[in-house]
Amino acid sequence: MAVFMEPSSSKSQGMKSLNENRTPLRRAGWAAVVYLIAGFAWIAFSDTLAETWFPDPKTLSVIQTWKGSFFVLITGVILFSVLLRQLTKDRALLNLQHRQRQALRERERQLQILMDNLPGMAYRCLYDPDWTMKFVSQGCTKLTGYEPDELVNNRVTSYAALVSDASNQQLFEQVRVALEKEESFSLEYEVTRKDGSRIWVWERGRGVQEDDGSLHLEGIILDISDRKVLETELEQMATRDPLTGLLNRREMSRVLDEELQRARRYQRPMAVLWVDFDHFKDVNDTYGHAAGDSVLRAISRLLLGSVRSVDSIGRFGGEEFVIVLPEMDLEEAQETAERLRRKVAEEPQPLGNGEAVPLTISVGVAVYPDHGQTASTLCAAADKAMYLAKDRGRNCVAMAHLHDQVHNQ
Template identity: 45%
Template sequence: MDKLEGRYTPLQRSLWIVGIYLLAGWLWITFSDYLVQQWFPDPELLSRAQTYKGALFVLVTALVLFLSLIRQFSKDRTLLSLHHHQREQIRQLNQFRESVIERADIWINVLDPQGRVVLWNKAAEDISGYPREEVMGSDAIWQRLYPDEEERARIRARADEILRDEGEVVGYETWITTREGRERQLSWNSRSLHDEEGEIVGSIAIGQDITDIRMAENTIRQRERQLSTLMDNLPGMAYRCRYDEHWTMLFVSNGCRELTGYEPDELVHNNLVSFAELIEDGSNEHILQTVELAIGNAEAFSIEYPLVRKDGKRIWVWERGRGVDGDGELALEGIVLDISDRKALEDELSELATRDPLTGLLNRREMTRLLEEEIARAKRYDRELALLWIDFDHFKAINDEHGHAAGDSVLKAASALLADSVRSVDVIGRFGGEEFVILLPEMDRPEAWETAERLRRLVSETPHPLGGGKTVCLTISIGVSVFPDHGNDPYALCAAADRAMYQAKANGRNQVVLAALAEEAHNP
């Protein structure tokens, strides 16, 4: 029966069934009547047998009809169920196409084995500008999307490889030309499609418009190149570091190499050395306090400190930075510049501002400042302080006889002799002309007088060069005053020593005179 259903139409199958039934009925009637007549010669038994034979035929045919109907109804129910299932699958596929394929924000298209479009979703329409009705069932879209013949041939050859099941593509990027003439860059994933029997029925391609992404990436790369160029040409080192005890560097520019002598990767994450180790001992605490104060006030900080390079050279740097949020933790960003030349110039200017240009000794203003500091210290610790006021005897005669250049030579030599003959804690300066002052911390009257006398003898016994190989003898007169015996302030102490010096000159010069005790020194 199944073979009949598979080989013939419903009408042909019906005629076959009726023919078989008629043949079976004719054979039953013919042969059963003959057999009954042979088995039952008695007319009465024959009549009864004929009745039972007819009833048996009805029952058999009814049973066959019943089984046939049962079998057909079962097959109909299976067919109905299969039909319902197919309809549900079709509905779900349509729903999937509507909700996923059509509403997807990525380009989806399907090609048949000849490269003709059989599916073109809404995103493909929006990106390309070509509506579905213009591309379905045709391969003309290739020429529209890729107007350049060489590019089109290359893309089409790749698509044909997929249709022949010779591979698939992932992240394959191409440029298309839209209907409006704009160019868009797409990234493609594509593979071949197979039916249930494994035959190739086409290919599916999924494309993502990456034009804006690539433009953003190019912009970022360009900015990174610009930033890198800027960083590499900065006069110093740009940095980003953690706010920790090591000042752990997260990033340093290439200027690190010239500034510190270290390669950037040697400083980053303290791979070889931490930045804190480069800072000269004693400066880290001051730096930390300055940075803490600036962060607390939400301000930028500026600080100068000495740094030790990889080659051991000591330099001065200026750092400008501020605290920033670095991925949930506090970080510092800024720049470090080498200011060694500026510091050297500042030191030189400071030296010029505090030193006598001829002798190199401290000048009157700096000596006065130091005298104030020493008196304040002596008061604080209840200690004594001596002051020597020195004037060269008959110095004008040297200038008149030998010239001012010779006089300058004598002053320089004599001042150097005095500077080399006092303690390291003592301070010597030139007050002007041929007048010099020496501060002697923690020295009483006898010690001060003895020191002054020693210096007087040393000067008088030492020949002083005039230049040109000539020398001259020279003497000095010294006045000595001591804090607090001769005064409680710089003015009183200087005045007492100056008076004592003039007294030494009045007494015949080349002498040491101790200042008279001041009355105020004895009064509380």
């Protein structure tokens, strides 16, 4: 990190004037020239001036006797003046340099304190595939687990090695675009620390063109893992049912709309299962609502473990669940619904107090495009089929609009 100082105008002018004669050769030459001029002037004009000023022969003789001493005295005064002037300049220059060094050390001390107390890592690096670090602050250790000198010049590892290859390619492209626009860049990505743990970081920086034409990046990197955890929690709160962890009604409706659009675009089938627990009110009334919540959570886990990763399950309210099965036709949807019904009926559900209670479900099945072209019509058809299963004795599967196909095996 460079530290720039802006001297006052008087100091700048002083430096300029001092630097005009800063070479030893020029300064020694200047003293010699003054001495030679004074010497030649004395030799050439001292006798004439003495005869003019002192016409008396006796007085002139005395002056001639002391003329050599006068020469030494006058040249000594001249040399003293010249040396005093040079030494005064030297002292002024040394004082100025001393003050500048003190100011520079103070700036560096302040900058070091600032860097050491930053919440993240300040850096200066080359714009190359390795993100070769030329400087990192002490925050590097807390952020990455590596000491600063381990990252500088890739002595132990490069900063790029802490980032996945896919992320590195994306980051390099984003930085390139920002540099072309001469703008700063902001990035979010994952970093692997020295102990193998992964954290999310936010980076803010910009390109700096050096005098020699090389390009460096300077900026700061902060740990935003806590913020990412909070964002995930907020996202789950907005999209998940707090009791079961399944998708809530709003998010499930969005997923249903997306899957329906995809099925319509690629002309593929899609099934909707409407699930309702049989006699669930009796569980709440007999064992309490806490036991009922335990049963809901247990069946949610059972259903999630019994469908494909592409399928979606949501809780629409109470004990009513909706399952979306992409690219599943009428026969496959019926088989899936029947399999889920049997799994729930065969496994007693825990009440949370060490006891378990048997429970069954009734399932209504509707398939796009056979039973509806929109999300609302499909849901309505599946809901009606579920009530048909209830009317037929519960613990069974019913197909929408196919009242004679009720399965209870």
